[in-house]
Structures are given as structure tokens and as C-alpha cells.
Amino acid sequence: xxxxxxxLSKQINGQSIIDDISFKWAPGEIIxxxxxxxxxxxxxxxxxxxxxxxxxxxxxxxxQNLAQVSVxxxxxxxxxxxxxxxxxxxxxxxxxxxxxxxxxxxxxxxTELLRHFDLNAGSQYRRLSKGMRALVNVxxxxxSNATYLILDEPFDGLDxxxxxxxxxxxxxxxxxxxxxxxxxxxxxxxxDGLSDRVLLLxxxxxxxxxxLEDVRASAKKIQLVLRDKTIPDVLKAHSQLIRVxxxxxxxxxxxxxxxxxxxxxxxxxxxxxxxxxxxxxxxxANLAHDTGYQLLK
Amino acid sequence: xxxxxxxxxxxxxxxxFGLIGGLSLLVALSNVVVVLHTLSNENNVHELVSNxxxxxxxxxxxxxxxxxxxxxxxxxxxxxxLMNTDLKDNFNQFLFSSGFTRRRVYxxxxxxxxxxxxxxxxxxxxxxxxxxxxxxPASVGFHLAWPGLLTSWASGLACSIGFxxxxxxxxxxxxxxxxxxxxxxxxxxSLTGVMNIVESIFGKTGMGLNSTxxxxxxxxxxxxAALILFVWGAYLYxxxxxxxxxxxxxxxxxxxxxxxxxxxxxxxxxxxxxxxGTSAVIAFLVSVAFGYFWxxxxxxxxKWHERRSRS
Numbered sequence: 001x002x003x004x005x006x007x008l009s010k011q012i013n014g015q016s017i018i019d020d021i022s023f024k025w026a027p028g029e030i031i032x033x034x035x036x037x038x039x040x041x042x043x044x045x046x047x048x049x050x051x052x053x054x055x056x057x058x059x060x061x062x063x064q065n066l067a068q069v070s071v072x073x074x075x076x077x078x079x080x081x082x083x084x085x086x087x088x089x090x091x092x093x094x095x096x097x098x099x100x101x102x103x104x105x106x107x108x109x110x111t112e113l114l115r116h117f118d119l120n121a122g123s124q125y126r127r128l129s130k131g132m133r134a135l136v137n138v139x140x141x142x143x144s145n146a147t148y149l150i151l152d153e154p155f156d157g158l159d160x161x162x163x164x165x166x167x168x169x170x171x172x173x174x175x176x177x178x179x180x181x182x183x184x185x186x187x188x189x190x191x192d193g194l195s196d197r198v199l200l201l202x203x204x205x206x207x208x209x210x211x212l213e214d215v216r217a218s219a220k221k222i223q224l225v226l227r228d229k230t231i232p233d234v235l236k237a238h239s240q241l242i243r244v245x246x247x248x249x250x251x252x253x254x255x256x257x258x259x260x261x262x263x264x265x266x267x268x269x270x271x272x273x274x275x276x277x278x279x280x281x282x283x284x285a286n287l288a289h290d291t292g293y294q295l296l297k
Numbered sequence: 298x299x300x301x302x303x304x305x306x307x308x309x310x311x312x313x314f315g316l317i318g319g320l321s322l323l324v325a326l327s328n329v330v331v332v333l334h335t336l337s338n339e340n341n342v343h344e345l346v347s348n349x350x351x352x353x354x355x356x357x358x359x360x361x362x363x364x365x366x367x368x369x370x371x372x373x374x375x376x377x378x379l380m381n382t383d384l385k386d387n388f389n390q391f392l393f394s395s396g397f398t399r400r401r402v403y404x405x406x407x408x409x410x411x412x413x414x415x416x417x418x419x420x421x422x423x424x425x426x427x428x429x430x431x432x433x434p435a436s437v438g439f440h441l442a443w444p445g446l447l448t449s450w451a452s453g454l455a456c457s458i459g460f461x462x463x464x465x466x467x468x469x470x471x472x473x474x475x476x477x478x479x480x481x482x483x484x485x486x487s488l489t490g491v492m493n494i495v496e497s498i499f500g501k502t503g504m505g506l507n508s509t510x511x512x513x514x515x516x517x518x519x520x521x522a523a524l525i526l527f528v529w530g531a532y533l534y535x536x537x538x539x540x541x542x543x544x545x546x547x548x549x550x551x552x553x554x555x556x557x558x559x560x561x562x563x564x565x566x567x568x569x570x571x572x573x574g575t576s577a578v579i580a581f582l583v584s585v586a587f588g589y590f591w592x593x594x595x596x597x598x599x600k601w602h603e604r605r606s607r608s
Contacts, residue, residue: 012540043540046390046539046540049390049393049394050393050394051389051390051393051394051538051539052538052539052540053536053537053538070396070397070398070399071298071396072396073394073395073396074395074396076394078394080387080390083387083390083539083542084387084390084391085386085387085388085390085391087386088386096308097305097308097309097391100301100304100305100308100395101305101391101395101396
């Protein structure tokens with residue numbers, strides 16, 4: 001079972017918004033989609049979901065083109081956070097719609113999750129706060145029981161506790177390898193510890209497809225306190241500077257080898273310790289110069 | 298699959314159907330109450346429906362109309378709202394990724410919309426006759442006959458479907474509700490001008506039509522036009538891309554053809570009905586300028602705002 005996006009392109013008013021995007025996505029994966037605001041993340045989702053008619057390319061689920069075999073669309077869930085029809089309905093009415101489209105929609109779990117998050121089923125969607133709406137969107141996604149779940153900036157407006165709850169639920173959902181998530185965000189911290197793969201969009205194109213496990217296996221974040229203020233050649237050659245404060249340096253070395261380790265110890269630093277490596281560190285180290293990531297936040 | 302889609306469309310639009318049905322019954326009730334009030338002030342014994350109801354002709358008098366004028370408006374409104382609300386409420390997004398083909402969605406929505414409109418019409422007519430039946434003063438007789446009723450219903454229904462189709466199609470290609478309302482109101486009103494032209498063409502060719510023949514001609518034209526618009530809509534609907542939501546035309550490729558048709562239509566209509574060269578020239582110039590502004594106004598306004606902010 002795989003979902004494959006093949007050479008998807010979309011222009012709006014003569015301007016290319018997404019250009020030749022291709023990737024594969026299997027159940028069990030949590031893929032992060034990152035890129036600056038306006039880079040085309042939501043347009044990619046809308047084009048994948050047939051809201052926008054693509055100029056080129058196709059989305060294929062189990063070798064069947066979604067545009068030709070419409071019923072396959074039911075294996076993919078996407079709720080447009082900006083343009084959706086939910087505003088005119090109360091929360092208890094929503095399963096009536098989603099239950100028709102998603103055959104495995106779990107009404108009981110939907111009600112339980114509403115109760116769990118203190119959401120009143122009688123409330124009108126439009127009267128909810130931004131965070132509550134985001135929460136309802138995620139609840140609908142989880143209870144749809146579709147195989148491929150697309151979440152567009154799902155943590156936007158959520159408080160820390162709810163965010164952690166949602167992240168835990170997402171991780172639990174993929175545990176049995178039956179579901180996959182594609183989560184867009186402009187804040188890498190939100191995806192940290194959640195995604196195992198990250199796609200990076202830049203200037204309408206998919207410029208990188210990272211497997212984080214591989215990247216993490218060879219990278220280290222090191223804090224060093226040197227005896228003088230000169231930055232040694234080994235660091236200039238192999239590391240990306242994350243922070244400098246006097247003689248204290250924080251660096252990420254993307255390809256950490258024994259040879260580099262020996263060279264660092266040979267400098268006889270006052271302090272050399274390993275720090276936890278975050279997704280943000282990795283992207284800074286890998287892409288600071290060629291992705292514009294420094295402008296992401 | 299079809300059953301699920303019926304359920305989805307019904308769930309989505311049942312409030313609208315109920316609203317138009319309720320409104321229709323209310324209008325019928327108020328019309329009947331006005332007639333009953335007038336009749337209660339008269340003491341002469343007479344029939345509410347004249348003998349003309351026995352003829353195969355459209356029956357329409359001040360006291361009793363076999364097919365109320367309101368029903369044209371009910372069809373008009375249903376065609377408009379049914380297509381426009383799904384665009385404006387972003388229900389199209391849900392429909393387009395719901396697992397049903399767009400073609401199936403289109404025909405199901407159309408079928409259900411037309412079905413609901415016909416049910417509303419039938420209920421309204423039955424309601425109107427029913428109230429007359431039980432509430433007329435003893436001095437007023439109420440006898441109906443099939444020839445007049447069937448003729449009025451068939452002709453009225455055909456024209457109503459025409460109005461439904463005009464609004465349905467317009468709402469499919471126009472992405473701004475206000476502009477859509479102005480467009481379809483303008484076009485619907487302009488049809489009286491078209492009727493005059495058709496009538497005079499037949500008159501000039503020596504095939505003068507009486508009012509009944511003309512009503513049938515009009516009903517036939519309505520049905521053919523409706524069929525063309527429905528099929529054309531079925532072709533366009535699967536090609537609808539929602540990034541143009543909010544623009545006047547949802548299909549940018551139609552901009553130039555719509556402009557040409559608008560200029561030709563307005564010029565021809567005015568030239569024929571006014572029958573002098575000056576009117577034709579004025580109508581041409583006005584339609585050229587107005588049409589250009591109307592269709593390209595977002596960029597015109599954007600350029601104007603840009604220039605104003607620079608100065």
C-alpha cells in the first residue's frame with residue numbers, strides 16, 4: 001500500500017505555486033512537510049485532493065489514479081483549515097457528513113474525544129476558538145480512519161498540553177502501520193520527535209526528502225569551551241555553528257567520525273559535551289545556506 | 298454508492314428545500330387569503346374559475362392562477378442557491394474529495410434540486426387549491442378541469458425549468474454572489490426583450506402566433522435551453538478548479554467568449570427593440586465599456602489602488 005505523488009504541478013494566475021512535486025508515502029510513516037509561509041504547502045494538499053485541478057501530474061493510491069478512480073479518495077483525509085464547510089454546523093452534526101464519505105468513521109470515538117477535550121457537541125463550529133477548531137479538525141481526521149491523513153498546520157493555536165496529547169495520539173495511530181500522516185508546519189519544533197521523514201519545499205519545488213533516522217545516526221550537536229577565541233580549522237571544515245558566546249561554541253557536525261572526535265579532543269578543550277540534537281539543529285546544519293530555513297520562524 | 302451520495306446531498310440541502318417549500322406555501326397562503334378577502338366583500342354568486350379552464354389553454358386570472366407566478370421565482374431561486382451555496386460555504390471542497398466522481402455529484406445534485414423544485418410546485422398548487430376548496434364562500438363555485446390545469450402546469454413547469462437552468466449554470470461559472478445576482482436578474486429581465494423579438498420575427502414572416510401558441514413556443518425554447526445548459530454544466534463541473542473562487546468567472550477561459558456574447562446580446566437587444574441606429578451605437582459602446590469593466594475589474598481596481606498608494 002502506497003500513495004505516490006507523481007510530478008504534480010499547479011500554476012495560479014500564471015505563477016507556478018507547486019512545480020514537479022514527486023514523493024512516495026506509505027502507511028506507518030509520519031512525514032513532515034516544511035517550508036516558508038506561502039511556499040505552496042497548502043496548494044500541494046489542495047491539488048492532491050482534487051480541490052484544484054492539477055496542470056500536470058497525478059496522485060496514485062495503490063497504482064490507481066485518484067482523478068480516475070474517485071473512490072480511492074476515501075483513503076485520504078484532508079480538511080482545509082481555511083476553506084471548509086463546517087462553520088454552519090454543530091459538532092454533533094459533523095459525523096453525519098463524514099460518516100457517509102469515510103466508511104470506517106468511528107462515531108463513538110469521535111464523541112469520546114469531544115468529551116475528553118471538553119468540547120460541547122452542541123456547539124456550532126464557527127463559535128469555537130481557533131485552537132478548538134484545530135482540535136476538532138484533528139479529531140475528525142483521527143476518527144475518519146482513512147489510511148492517509150493530511151494535517152495542515154494542525155498545531156496552530158493549540159496550547160502545549162493539547163499539542164502533546166495530539167502528538168501522542170498521532171504516534172499511537174501509526175503504531176500498527178495501518179495509517180500514515182503528512183503534517184505541514186512552518187515551525188520545526190512542532191514536528192520534532194513526531195516525524196520520521198521531512199520534505200522541504202522551496203520556491204515551488206520539493207528540494208529535499210530527509211530520512212531523519214539516517215541523518216540523526218551520523219550527526220552530533222556538541223558544546224565546546226575552547227582555551228582561546230580562535231575557531232579551529234576542524235570546526236570550520238566540518239561543523240555548522242549554532243551559537244557562539246565568548247569561548248563557548250555550540251556546533252552541529254552532520255558527519256561525525258572518529259577522526260573528527262580525535263581532532264576535537266586534541267584541541268584540549270575546557271569542556272566538550274554532547275547536547276540533544278533537535279530537528280531545528282539538523283536543518284540549520286544542513287540547510288542554513290541553501291534553504292532559507294533561517295527565515296522560517 | 299448512489300444511495301450514499303443521495304443521502305449526502307439531501308443532508309446538505311434539506312434545510313434549503315424546506316425553506317423554499319415553506320416560503321412557497323406562505324406565499325400561496327397569502328395570495329389565497331387576499332382573493333378570499335376580496336370575494337367575501339362581494340355577494341354575487343359566481344364561479345371562481347371560468348369555463349376557459351375546459352380549454353387546452355394556459356389559465357391565469359386575477360382570482361385563480363393554475364400555475365402561480367411565484368413558482369417561476371421558486372425555481373429561479375433554487376437553481377441559484379443550490380449551486381452558489383456549495384461554492385460559498387466551501388462544501389465543494391468536501392464534495393470534490395468525497396470519493397464520488399464529479400459527474401455523478403453534478404447529476405445527483407441537479408436531479409435532487411429539480412425534484413425538490415417540482416415537489417415544492419406540486420405542494421404549493423395542491424395547498425392553494427385545497428384552501429380554496431375548503432374556504433370559499435358558499436356563493437362562489439370552484440370547479441376545475443384537466444385541460445386548463447394540465448396545459449398551465451406543463452407550460453409553467455417548462456418555463457420554470459428554464460429559469461432554474463439559467464441560474465444553475467450562471468452559479469456554476471460565476472464566483473461572486475453579488476455579481477451573480479446582478480447578472481441573472483439582468484439576464485432574466487432582458488428575456489422580455491427577447492420575447493418581443495421572437496414575437497415580431499414570427500409576425501414579420503407571416504406566421505403570427507396567438508398567445509397560447511406563443512406560450513408553447515416559449516416553453517419549448519426554455520426546455521431546449523435548459524437541456525443545453527445542463528449538459529454544458531456537466532462538461533464544466535469536473536473541470537472546476539477552486540482557486541478561482543471569489544473571482545467573477547470561475548473559468549478564466551470563458552472571459553473573452555462571455556465578453557463577446559454580452560456585447561452582441563445587449564447591442565442586438567437594444568438595436569431591435571429601439572429600431573434606430575443611434576440606440577444601437579450607444580448600446581454597443583456602453584456594453585463594450587461596461588462589459589470590459591465588469592469582467593476585468595479586479596485588475597483594473599488593483600491597478601487603481603496601486604497607483605493611489607504610490608501617489
